Amino acid sequence: MSKFENVTITKEANIYYDGKVTSRTVEFLDGSIKSLGIMLPGEYTFNTADKEIMEIMSGDVEVKLPGEEWRTLVTPEIFTVPANSSFEIKIKSVTDYCCSYIK
């Protein structure tokens, strides 16, 4: 199990899609932000503000990035989403992720 040390975590969860997607916000000493989250089976669309580096730690996932076709991930796998865009994701089994927001 990997750990993030010397971080600040927001106690309350971020809750989306009736709780089928939830996350907690982690802030690092350099001011950078990640969210650690869980997605349950379903299809979701997310809009980005910052560029996002999505690390899917476990789960069965298909993703459609802007201008690309649907593709199946082989987790653990990382994909990157441009700022001010959106992506679609199909979750087939419980999915554990870490999203890094890049300013």
Added chain:
Amino acid sequence: MSKFENVTITKEANIYYDGKVTSRTVEFLDGSIKSLGIMLPGEYTFNTADKEIMEIMSGDVEVKLPGEEWRTLVTPEIFTVPANSSFEIKIKSVTDYCCSYIK
């Protein structure tokens, strides 16, 4: 939003009941441990090793503690579970919780 500062968080989630209950482990400088978690609607039984102080931050919840009757919480509400016991919980809406483990 309250925050926990100077903590260590385990990156990977703890996943129970097919992902309907998930949490992340947070370790404090004094060595104490909390988990921040989400429970989705359902009925669950949990066994305790340490004494647990369960803070239900939000959600519609009924709980049955050892030797007690079922009761409905008025969240946010805290209940305490003895070490080496178990409790039953009915979740009616997405529930955000913080569990403190007391050695």
